[in-house]
Amino acid sequence: MKWTNTLISTQRDDPQEAEIPSHRLMLRAGLMRKLASGLYTWLPLGLKVLRKVETIVREEMDRAGALEILMPILQPRELWEKSGRWEAMGPIMLRSQTHGGRELALGPTHEEVVTDLVAREISSYRQLPVNLYQINTKFRDEIRPRFGVMRSREFIMKDGYSFDLDEAGADRSYRLMYQAYERIFRRCGLEAMAVEADTGVMGGKESHEFMVPAETGEDAIAVCPACGYAANVEQAAIGAGSSAPERTAEKLEEVATPGLRTVEELSGFFSAPPSRFIKTLIYLAGGKPAAVLIRGDREVNESKLARRLGAAAVLADGETIRAVTGAPLGFAGPVGLTGVEVLADYSVAAVADGITGGNREDLHLRHVNIDRDCPIPEYLDLAIAAAGDRCPSCSGNLAIRRGIEVGHVFKLGTKYSRSLGAVFNDERGEEQPAIMGCYGIGVSRTVAAIIEQHHDEKGIIWPAAVAPYQVLLLALAPDRPEVAAAAEDLTVRLSGRGLDLLYDDRSASAGVKFNDADLIGIPVRLTVGKKFLQTGLVEVKARNSDELHAVPPEEVPDLVERLLGQA
RNA sequence: CGGGGCGUAGCGCAGUCCGGUCCAGCGCGCCUGCUUUGGGAGCAGGAGGUCGGGAGUUCGAAUCUCCCCGCCCCGACCA
Known part of the structure; x- marks a missing residue:
């Protein structure tokens, strides 16, 4: 492909x-x-990368025995009411309606549609297991889209769903799927790690996220x-x-605050x-109210709390706080607190000489x-x-690292x-629900x-497997017939090897071309110019x-392939 | 949703505080011609703007006031 025939516009x-x-x-x-905000057009160069990632995903899903389908983005309200998520999804789900007033969701995910499909298609244990996936656009009205396609309102996702006979x-x-994901990210040139994850709104019991360690990641991982x-x-x-510290022997004292x-505020007041x-x-x-004790510098993990209490926990309103503690918000403390379940985090055990609310204004x-x-x-264990x-x-x-969530697998x-x-009907003719799993990869986010993992101060450094082109050919002074001829010769030699080549035939100056080459990050760069004409x-x-290599044209294809093997 | 910032040519910005000297300017990019081509070329000529939108104040508004819109960043109930 000639640069002047495609649409690549770089910005200085x-x-x-x-x-x-x-x-x-x-x-x-x-x-x-x-x-x-949160909506992007993929240009030819970016789309080529996106497609390469999709291809890797597809190959590995197929290899793992999953079957590709394509489901509608628009999904009827009734389906979402069956799962209870028409309400539960809240404002993150974009909604629309037909001119007849039929309400539709713009799919933020596809559990409802795929499960409905399987409900219709599967009736016997003989048809299971089955694993269906698609690569499709998802819509989520993110509270705050940011960082380009990292968190956007519309994005490409691979979502897969497995249906099994038993646990x-x-x-x-x-x-x-876990193993397929490891292969996918490795093939994309990513160093990704699987971490235990919260199951959140998806429900289910076990879950792993695939994280790409990066300073700029939105997630924090404990390792x-x-x-x-x-x-x-x-x-x-x-x-x-570890063992509790030496406790204070000083007498408990009331302090007006x-x-x-x-x-x-109190930390400043007490100089503590x-x-x-x-x-x-x-x-x-x-x-039911519950009092949670935690050290002042720590935060409550509400998922852990919910698991402990057996129900989702939300912070109480002022009225409840007054009823429980006898004081307005801001003055609750454990001493003398009765009639309410008290849960204390590990961190509290380490407070030797503590300060707490007095349950009075x-x-x-x-x-x-x-x-x-x-x-x-x-x-x-109640803390984050x-x-x-x-x-x-x-x-x-534990150490805390930051990461980008590129994939997530759940047991549903x-x-x-x-x-x-x-x-489905089992061997004895008894009706059983299929056991499900679901598996997502943020394809656009993966790009x-x-x-994030492959760049330097000059630009992108594509791993060969996902690079938009494998080779970039720079012609310096492309108007010189000898240079154009050399470029043509190289193009023929490389396309003979099935290599995808971008030929920078612009009549721009050398500096512009070198800088753009570094910016767009094609793994191997070939240069023909004055030096070629001389040597x-x-x-x-x-x-x-x-490292710079200088080789005769006939040796270029072998060298290119060797370098691509290392990219 | 709360807080902060920004909006002037395709991109990056100056001008706004203190209204007129701005029918708006700079760098890059773009167009034409010539020269040039190994790390962001040179000369000459040229195109491109409802100054985010609306209303107002004023003899006069990019600049002041009010309303609205968009974009970016931080935070989101932790007593």
């Missing part, structure tokens, strides 16, 4: 709107253009360098702390770090010795994991198969993640190396 300046490298480079290198089969399907434990911080368990409610405070949060779970207590003043029978916390599976300490169980009727040697350079 960083776009003012882009913050992170992938977003900046995707705009500068001309991979995409923004239409509106053992579902485990097998899950494992197959244990000692044993390899890895989990999203939303999910990460924390091991019980007019109008001081937050740990931050937040870690000296025992924060007391009143939650409501299933209509404008009053706090200091010199709290938790063992003496309100003994806690059992400390629990933080660096230095004890690993739940060994004696190591029978939530959707029951509500949508995906049942951005690849750039008859073609300059060959890999984007991921500084």
Whole structure:
């Protein structure tokens, strides 16, 4: 392909709107253009990459035995009501209607449609297991789209769904997908890691996210360098702390704290770090209040709390707080608190000389010795994991890294198969719900993640497997007939090997071409110009190396293939 | 949704505080011609703007006031 015959427009300046490298480079290198917030047009160069990632995904899904289908984006309301998610999805789901007033969802995901399909197509255990997938556009009205295609309103996703006879089969399907995902990301040139994840609105019991470690990632991952434990911080368990510290012997003391409610304000007032405070949060779970104690510098993990309480927990309103503690918001404390379930996080056990609310307006207590003043029978794991916390599976300490979530696999169980009727007759003629799993890959986000992991200050460095072209041929002074002839000769030699080549035939100056070459990041660069006319040697350079090779044209194809093998 | 910032040519920006000297300017890009071609070329000529939109104040508005829209960043109930 000649550069002048395609649409590649690079930009010299960083776009003012882009913050992170992938977003900046995707705009500068001309991979995409923004239409509106969270909405992007893929230009030819970007689309080629997207398609290569799709192809890898497709090949590995097919290899794992999954079957490709294509489902509608528009989905009737009634289907979503069956699963209870017409409401549960809330504002993230975009909705529309026909001129007749029939309400439709713009699919944010496809559990409902696929399960309905299977309900209609499958009736016997003989037809299972089955694993269906598609690569399609998803719509999510993100609260705050950002970072280009990293978090956008409309994006390309591979979503797959497995249906099995029993738990053992579902485990097998899950494992197959997990392994397929490892292969997919490896083939895309990504260093990705699987981490334990929260199941969130999807429901289900087990789940792993595939994370690409990156400073700019939106997710935080807790990892244990000692044993390899890895989990999203939303999910990460924390091991019980070490032995309790020396407690204070000082007497409990009431201190007037007019109008001081937050740990931050009180920390200044008492000249004590937040870690000296025992924060007391009143939650409501299933209509019942619960008091949660946690050290002032830590945060409650509401998923852990919900699991412990057996119901989703939300922070209580002022009225409930007053009813439970006798004080307005800001003055709750564990000492003397009765008539409410009290749950204490591990971190509280480490507070030696604590400060808490006094359960009276404008009053706090200091010199709290938790063992003496309100003994806690059992400390629990209720906090969001933080660096230095004890690993739940060994004696190591957790570290926090940031990552980009490129894939997510769930064991769903029978939530959707029951509500949508995906049942089959087993050998005994008894009706059973299929056991489901679901598996997603953010295809467009994967492209951005690849750039996050493969770039330098000059531009993108594509891994060969996903590069838009494998070879970039630069002709310096392309109007000189000898140069044009050499370029033509090289093009023929390389296309004979099935290599996809981009020929920069623009009559721009050398600097422009070299800089654009670095920016768009094609793995192998060939240069023919004055030096070639003098020596008859073609300059060959890999984007991921500084080494320059000079070889005669007939040796170029072999060298190119060797360099591509290392890209 | 809360807070902050921004909106002037395709891209990056100056001008706005303090209204007139701006029927708006700079760099890059774009078009024509000639020269040039190994790390963002030179000369000459040229095109391109409802200054985000609307209403208002004023003799006069990119600039002041009000309303609206768009975009970006941070945060989202932690007592």
